[in-house]
Amino acid sequence: MWSDLLNLGIIVSVLAATIRIATPVLFSALGEVTAERAGVYNMGIEGTMLMGAFIGWLATYESGSSLIGLAAALLAGAVMSLIFAVMVISLKIDQIVTGLALNLLGSGLSTYWLRAAFSNMEKVPGITVLRTWPVPFLSDIPVVGPVLFNQGALTYLAFLLVPVIWLFLFRSRLGLEIRCIGENPKALDIKGHSVAARQYAAVIFGGAMAGLGGACLTIASTAHFVPDMVNGRGWLALVIVIAGGWRPGWILAAALFFSFLDALQLQIQGVGIAIPYQILLALPYIAAIVALMIRRRASRAPAMLGVSYRRE
Amino acid sequence: MPVSPAHADTATPRLQVQRLTKRFGALVANDAVSLTVMPGELHCLLGENGAGKSTLSSCLYGLYRPDEGDIHVDGKEMRFASPADAIAAGIGMVHQHFVLVPTFTVLENIIVGTGSGWRLPAAEARPKIEAICRRLSLALDLDAEVGDLSVGQQQWVEIVKALYLGARLLILDEPTAVLTPQESALLFASLRNMLADGLSIILISHKMNEVMQADRVTVLRRGHVVGSVRTAESSRHELTTMMVGRALSAIEAGERSHDGTTILSVKNVSMRDERGVSLLSDVSLDFHAGEILGLAGIAGNGQRELFEAICGLRPIDAGEIMLEGQSLNHRNPHEIYRMGVGHVPEDRFKDGLVPDFSIAENLVLGDHREKPWRQGLVLATGRLREAADEAIRNFSIACNGAEAIVRRLSGGNAQKVILARELARASRVLLCNQPTRGLDVGVIEYVHRQILEKRDAGAAILLASEELEDLIALCDRIAVIFRGEILAVLPGRQADIAEIGRLMAGGTDMQAGDQDGDRNGARNGDRGMSN
Numbered sequence: 001m002w003s004d005l006l007n008l009g010i011i012v013s014v015l016a017a018t019i020r021i022a023t024p025v026l027f028s029a030l031g032e033v034t035a036e037r038a039g040v041y042n043m044g045i046e047g048t049m050l051m052g053a054f055i056g057w058l059a060t061y062e063s064g065s066s067l068i069g070l071a072a073a074l075l076a077g078a079v080m081s082l083i084f085a086v087m088v089i090s091l092k093i094d095q096i097v098t099g100l101a102l103n104l105l106g107s108g109l110s111t112y113w114l115r116a117a118f119s120n121m122e123k124v125p126g127i128t129v130l131r132t133w134p135v136p137f138l139s140d141i142p143v144v145g146p147v148l149f150n151q152g153a154l155t156y157l158a159f160l161l162v163p164v165i166w167l168f169l170f171r172s173r174l175g176l177e178i179r180c181i182g183e184n185p186k187a188l189d190i191k192g193h194s195v196a197a198r199q200y201a202a203v204i205f206g207g208a209m210a211g212l213g214g215a216c217l218t219i220a221s222t223a224h225f226v227p228d229m230v231n232g233r234g235w236l237a238l239v240i241v242i243a244g245g246w247r248p249g250w251i252l253a254a255a256l257f258f259s260f261l262d263a264l265q266l267q268i269q270g271v272g273i274a275i276p277y278q279i280l281l282a283l284p285y286i287a288a289i290v291a292l293m294i295r296r297r298a299s300r301a302p303a304m305l306g307v308s309y310r311r312e
Numbered sequence: 313m314p315v316s317p318a319h320a321d322t323a324t325p326r327l328q329v330q331r332l333t334k335r336f337g338a339l340v341a342n343d344a345v346s347l348t349v350m351p352g353e354l355h356c357l358l359g360e361n362g363a364g365k366s367t368l369s370s371c372l373y374g375l376y377r378p379d380e381g382d383i384h385v386d387g388k389e390m391r392f393a394s395p396a397d398a399i400a401a402g403i404g405m406v407h408q409h410f411v412l413v414p415t416f417t418v419l420e421n422i423i424v425g426t427g428s429g430w431r432l433p434a435a436e437a438r439p440k441i442e443a444i445c446r447r448l449s450l451a452l453d454l455d456a457e458v459g460d461l462s463v464g465q466q467q468w469v470e471i472v473k474a475l476y477l478g479a480r481l482l483i484l485d486e487p488t489a490v491l492t493p494q495e496s497a498l499l500f501a502s503l504r505n506m507l508a509d510g511l512s513i514i515l516i517s518h519k520m521n522e523v524m525q526a527d528r529v530t531v532l533r534r535g536h537v538v539g540s541v542r543t544a545e546s547s548r549h550e551l552t553t554m555m556v557g558r559a560l561s562a563i564e565a566g567e568r569s570h571d572g573t574t575i576l577s578v579k580n581v582s583m584r585d586e587r588g589v590s591l592l593s594d595v596s597l598d599f600h601a602g603e604i605l606g607l608a609g610i611a612g613n614g615q616r617e618l619f620e621a622i623c624g625l626r627p628i629d630a631g632e633i634m635l636e637g638q639s640l641n642h643r644n645p646h647e648i649y650r651m652g653v654g655h656v657p658e659d660r661f662k663d664g665l666v667p668d669f670s671i672a673e674n675l676v677l678g679d680h681r682e683k684p685w686r687q688g689l690v691l692a693t694g695r696l697r698e699a700a701d702e703a704i705r706n707f708s709i710a711c712n713g714a715e716a717i718v719r720r721l722s723g724g725n726a727q728k729v730i731l732a733r734e735l736a737r738a739s740r741v742l743l744c745n746q747p748t749r750g751l752d753v754g755v756i757e758y759v760h761r762q763i764l765e766k767r768d769a770g771a772a773i774l775l776a777s778e779e780l781e782d783l784i785a786l787c788d789r790i791a792v793i794f795r796g797e798i799l800a801v802l803p804g805r806q807a808d809i810a811e812i813g814r815l816m817a818g819g820t821d822m823q824a825g826d827q828d829g830d831r832n833g834a835r836n837g838d839r840g841m842s843n
């Protein structure tokens with residue numbers, strides 16, 4: 001039965017699924033790394049993704065337009081992280097506690113809203129899911145084509161965002177300032193620049209990306225919203241940022257690795273290999289714990305990550 | 313050689329501060345302070361902690377807004393809303409604790425927060441920075457990571473950073489606190505060159521040998537200007553008296569009362585960190601009864617590790633530590649301290665005290681399980697308070713009583729709490745790591761007297777300090793530590809400060825103005841950064 005997995009068709013399907021599954025966590029992780037490079041540890045990604053998934057789905061359902069749905073998801077993520085930013089940047093409340101609270105807020109609010117809005121319906125309605133968007137010519141290349149170039153538009157966008165975020169963080173003026181804040185905010189403050197303004201921008205961008213990541217799960221994937229459907233992907237995004245050493249390229253690698261495990265377990269379940277499915281489901285998360293243990297020493301977190309800045 | 317530019321008396325002052333007042337609630341940090349600095353002048357601000365020097369410089373740099381008074385730069389009145397305004401007016405500041413990003417390159421540290429648009433202003437900045445370095449005859453590798461530089465070179469990065477922003481008035485806050493005597497001599501030589509170019513410098517310092525190099529000194533005490541004098545027309549003694557408000561008697565260490573018995577001996581002790589980097593290598597020292605052994609070295613060369621090894625706070629990898637014939641290896645810190653070893657740690661609020669506990673509680677830390685502080689299962693609070701009241705009287709700790717929270721105490725009073733506790737414990741050995749760092753002159757004098765008394769009572773004392781003059785005045789012998797190795801043990805009273813400085817930098821030959829020597833010393837000082 002294991003040999004079934006070595007069939008070319010199955011390999012292609014596992015790899016294509018890897019890319020697809022990586023999309024939402026990649027959005028969230030790239031947003032989160034921007035916030036963390038600015039010294040803000042937004043642990044509320046899970047709840048933010050959930051709100052993005054819900055609002056994106058709701059707006060698509062109400063308007064009939066996926067584009068409006070995506071814009072609404074971005075906005076929902078931005079609003080969630082704005083709440084977070086006010087609490088931790090302006091009010092200097094503990095970032096971990098606030099992040100946990102944001103997760104509870106996202107979970108509770110989306111479930112409540114869903115029940116309140118559709119209480120009189122037997123079944124929660126579905127939306128039209130975004131279709132895949134094969135790239136002309138490139139998608140015809142054998143193996144590579146179906147894996148890389150027969151995906152949804154959001155997937156292309158997420159992968160395109162990797163070099164963009166890298167260029168921003170490491171080759172732009174503002175990126176240098178963001179990284180400076182994560183290492184030593186005072187160094188920017190004494191040059192007369194607002195630390196808080198840049199942190200707000202980074203956190204809100206991170207939240208918007210998480211909202212988009214969440215929306216991938218409804219608008220580009222399942223057509224339905226189910227309570228708590230993000231199901232740990234927000235936490236995985238946090239792990240990916242650490243495993244990727246706060247560098248976009250390595251974050252991409254880490255996202256692909258965890259997604260591959262996820263895709264593989266789906267396929268293993270599909271071919272009916274007799275391993276308890278709970279173990280398969282847990283595989284990416286077990287790998288995440290192992291990755292954290294291995295990366296513990298090698299990684300260099302921003303020095304002031306999670307510490308609120310106060311001018312003494 | 314103080315140089316007063318000839319045009320100084322006729323030109324517009326670079327900086328003129330008139331009756332500046334800054335209040336924090338009821339506290340008046342600066343009370344109608346006036347200050348005038350001419351172009352090309354090296355002006356020293358002298359004062360104890362809390363005298364208002366930092367508040368004044370923060371007002372000048374736009375970090376605080378003064379409540380009253382005005383600031384003129386080159387004749388124009390200024391209102392600084394943020395450091396950006398101060399920078400635009402040509403004021404630069406080098407903070408006492410460097411404000412650098414260790415993981416950034418020198419170039420990135422200098423350009424961050426400058427320029428406009430999306431692109432990094434690196435290409436335009438490089439030639440400008442190189443020109444500044446040439447003018448200072450400074451060899452700075454712009455692409456080196458700042459965390460890999462010596463403390464001395466980091467100081468230069470800070471200065472170049474301020475000059476790159478166009479500073480015409482440079483505020484230096486205790487610039488030599490972390491430098492070797494050689495590095496600080498180099499710094500002052502270069503400052504002279506910058507002054508000759510017309511730059512004005514405000515130097516905040518309490519080291520008298522540096523203060524005396526300024527052209528003019530303004531002395532602050534409790535927020536007031538006590539006086540502003542030409543250095544050439546004043547003396548160390550006069551300035552110290554102005555600063556403290558009374559004349560200080562020089563500490564006279566007197567002859568040691570020691571009879572030569574070895575109380576504590578450290579034999580061939582080595583220690584590595586978790587990555588295998590050597591922290592202490594083959595350290596051997598004998599501590600005699602009634603003797604003060606000094607430990608000189610640049611911060612981060614193994615001083616802390618040596619203290620912690622003796623206290624049992626850090627395991628050693630090789631060697632043995634013996635206290636009156638008993639091995640201290642494999643004993644826990646509590647056992648060692650019960651054997652009469654007192655420890656005044658380097659970081660008083662982090663390692664010496666529990667900041668949110670009261671004075672009374674801090675005074676019994678470690679003894680709290682013993683009688684008479686314990687009554688059955690609970691603390692004997694009444695006895696604690698009595699003992700604390702007594703310590704507050706004996707050590708003249710300024711506070712609101714035994715229940716005062718230690719976090720709210722000043723550095724000097726917090727140190728007195730630690731001293732009260734550790735002196736009572738140190739029947740055999742007293743270990744003092746930087747016991748006077750950041751304290752006022754008056755308190756320093758007090759701490760030194762306490763240490764001398766302990767010596768006269770027959771304890772063996774290890775004293776580490778950045779103030780070499782203090783070490784020479786107090787110590788019977790001085791050991792110099794460099795990269796975890798004891799390079800030499802010199803006789804205390806006759807020790808040559810230049811010789812100690814040379815050894816602190818690893819024993820290489822360095823001469824002021826010698827670029828090669830500078831870079832050498834810099835590399836040798838690398839360890840200074842690791843903590």
